[in-house]
Amino acid sequence: MRKLIYGMNLTLDGFIAAPGDDIGWSEPSDELFQFWSDQLQATALTLYGRKLWQTMSSYWPTGDQQPDATPAEIEFARRWRDMSKVVFSSTIDKVGWNARLVTGDAVAEIARLKAEDGGPMDIGGATLAGAAMRAGLIDEYVLATAPVLVGGGTPFFAALDNWVNLNLVETRTLPGGVILNRYETRR
Numbered sequence: 650m651r652k653l654i655y656g657m658n659l660t661l662d663g664f665i666a667a668p669g670d671d672i673g674w675s676e677p678s679d680e681l682f683q684f685w686s687d688q689l690q691a692t693a694l695t696l697y698g699r700k701l702w703q704t705m706s707s708y709w710p711t712g713d714q715q716p717d718a719t720p721a722e723i724e725f726a727r728r729w730r731d732m733s734k735v736v737f738s739s740t741i742d743k744v745g746w747n748a749r750l751v752t753g754d755a756v757a758e759i760a761r762l763k764a765e766d767g768g769p770m771d772i773g774g775a776t777l778a779g780a781a782m783r784a785g786l787i788d789e790y791v792l793a794t795a796p797v798l799v800g801g802g803t804p805f806f807a808a809l810d811n812w813v814n815l816n817l818v819e820t821r822t823l824p825g826g827v828i829l830n831r832y833e834t835r836r
Contacts, residue, residue: 651762652769655778656688656791658827659805660798665775667799670700674797678824679721681793686725688791692732693767696759698774699738702748705729705773710746735762737777756784779807789833790815796826 657665658675666672677685689695697705712718712726734748737755744750751758759781762770772778772787781787792805815832823829 650764651693651767652788653759653763653772653781653786654688654692654769654789654791655772655781655787656789656793656831657773657805658793658795660795660802662798662800663805664799664802665805666803668802670803671799674799675795676825677793678827679719681823681825681827681829682721682725684793684823684829686721686728688771689725689728689732692769692771694733694735694762694770696762696770696772696777697734697736697748698777699736699741700776701774702734702736702738702744703741706744706746706748737774756780756786759786760784775803775805775807782807782813783810785813785834787813787834789818789831792828792830792832793823794828794830 658677659665660674667674709726709729713723718726730746732747734746735751736744736748737751739752741750755777763786772781778787814835816835817830818833819829819831821829
């Protein structure tokens with residue numbers, strides 16, 4: 650059975666994007682960027698909701714070709730482009746860059762993928778991750794919390810029907826006052 654990990658940068662008040670999908674508050678340090686790149690390298694499959702897919706696929710396929718790309722960004726872009734991805738959406742009709750599109754029941758497909766043998770899977774996108782949270786499918790949460798309050802926007806956590814008890818497995822302080830916490834779901 651595969652492990653499913655949900656992780657993103659978020660504000661201290663719990664948002665992954667400020668109103669208007671503004672992520673200008675999130676400028677990761679080299680250390681945080683490297684953490685996410687290493688996380689990507691250790692991931693066998695990434696699951697995307699439509700909005701995050703559109704954000705990622707609008708930049709990272711050619712991120713290594715940007716004139717100001719750092720060595721870490723070049724490495725991340727190549728890893729992202731080469732890895733297997735699944736995109737869940739009922740409003741787009743095609744995807745590229747080693748991705749396949751799922752238009753049906755996301756929770757059923759995530760449960761099916763999780764039941765397979767293989768390496769860990771990451772899930773990204775608040776709506777998609779929220780559905781997986783409510784279904785009890787997420788095994789680990791990774792929060793890179795920035796010291797900023799935005800007052801609203803897209804929350805990291807979805808409304809839940811039941812409590813989810815967690816065990817803290819790692820805490821790190823990163824440059825810029827970012828706190829990285831990893832939690833495993835207590836089963």
